[in-house]
Amino acid sequence: MRIIAVKDYDEMSRKAAALIAAQVLVKPNSVLGLATGSGPVGTYALLAEMHKTEGLDFSEVSTVNLDEYYGLEKTSPQSYYYFMQEKLFNNINIKPENTHIPDGTNLDRKAECARYDRVIRSLGGIDLQLLGIGHNGHIAFNEPSDHFEPNTHCVTLTQQTIEANKRFFDSIDQVPKQAYSMGIGSILQARKILMVVSGEEKADALCKMVAGPVHPGLPASVLQLHGDVTVIADEGALTLLRQQAPHLIG
Numbered sequence: 001m002r003i004i005a006v007k008d009y010d011e012m013s014r015k016a017a018a019l020i021a022a023q024v025l026v027k028p029n030s031v032l033g034l035a036t037g038s039g040p041v042g043t044y045a046l047l048a049e050m051h052k053t054e055g056l057d058f059s060e061v062s063t064v065n066l067d068e069y070y071g072l073e074k075t076s077p078q079s080y081y082y083f084m085q086e087k088l089f090n091n092i093n094i095k096p097e098n099t100h101i102p103d104g105t106n107l108d109r110k111a112e113c114a115r116y117d118r119v120i121r122s123l124g125g126i127d128l129q130l131l132g133i134g135h136n137g138h139i140a141f142n143e144p145s146d147h148f149e150p151n152t153h154c155v156t157l158t159q160q161t162i163e164a165n166k167r168f169f170d171s172i173d174q175v176p177k178q179a180y181s182m183g184i185g186s187i188l189q190a191r192k193i194l195m196v197v198s199g200e201e202k203a204d205a206l207c208k209m210v211a212g213p214v215h216p217g218l219p220a221s222v223l224q225l226h227g228d229v230t231v232i233a234d235e236g237a238l239t240l241l242r243q244q245a246p247h248l249i250g
């Protein structure tokens with residue numbers, strides 16, 4: 001695992017956007033795994049800028065998102081579908097039919113999970129998966145558990161995740177209690193993984209992910225088993241790792 005230390009959120013976003021742009025330049029028909037949340041917003045803005053000013057071409061790119069709230073309409077501003085249109089897809093030349101997000105409006109959990117796994121398989125796997133990390137060490141919505149879930153599944157969100165995500169809703173009662181999430185197995189099958197981590201509130205999760213045991217109680221720790229993971233973390237996020245295992249920071 002390579003840990004790239006950066007000063008702040010802006011530098012993190014610049015480096016992440018540069019790595020994603022390089023992936024698209026080298027392989028124009030890349031399959032990008034995408035995340036939502038605060039972490040990648042700056043990265044997406046820079047990719048949109050590179051498309052506008054330098055002609056970075058997404059016309060052959062396919063995307064597959066990590067997760068979506070169960071039961072939210074696509075038109076809901078809190079849905080991840082809406083987020084992706086607004087933050088990235090509307091601002092680049094990607095073909096809508098090449099973008100994939102779990103369908104939160106499909107209330108048949110079994111059918112939707114099976115459909116999404118078929119989508120991931122039909123794309124031939126993910127070339128570069130972008131990830132954030134939750135305060136509790138979740139990746140996608142794989143919450144702390146006693147086992148790693150391999151495939152797409154419908155998750156009951158922990159209270160901590162509901163608390164963390166209430167900032168996007170008018171009130172905590174409006175945060176959906178469940179979400180569809182890509183499984184850990186699919187994430188680990190991505191050829192490359194790129195994680196962005198910013199802020200001191202992520203320091204504990206980041207430190208455990210990198211220096212703790214591989215355990216489903218801290219789902220992101222499973223990334224220690226992947227051969228090509230790059231983590232771009234800012235100084236806030238690195239505070240604990242700098243104290244406890246500075247040799248792991250590259």
Ligand code: F6R
Pocket residue numbers: 034035036037038039040066067131132133134135138139140141
């Ligand atoms: C979102 C996702 C989540 C977030 C994580 C961090 O698609 O998969 O795992 O990456 O909750 O979210 P932020 O970046 O908002 O702190």
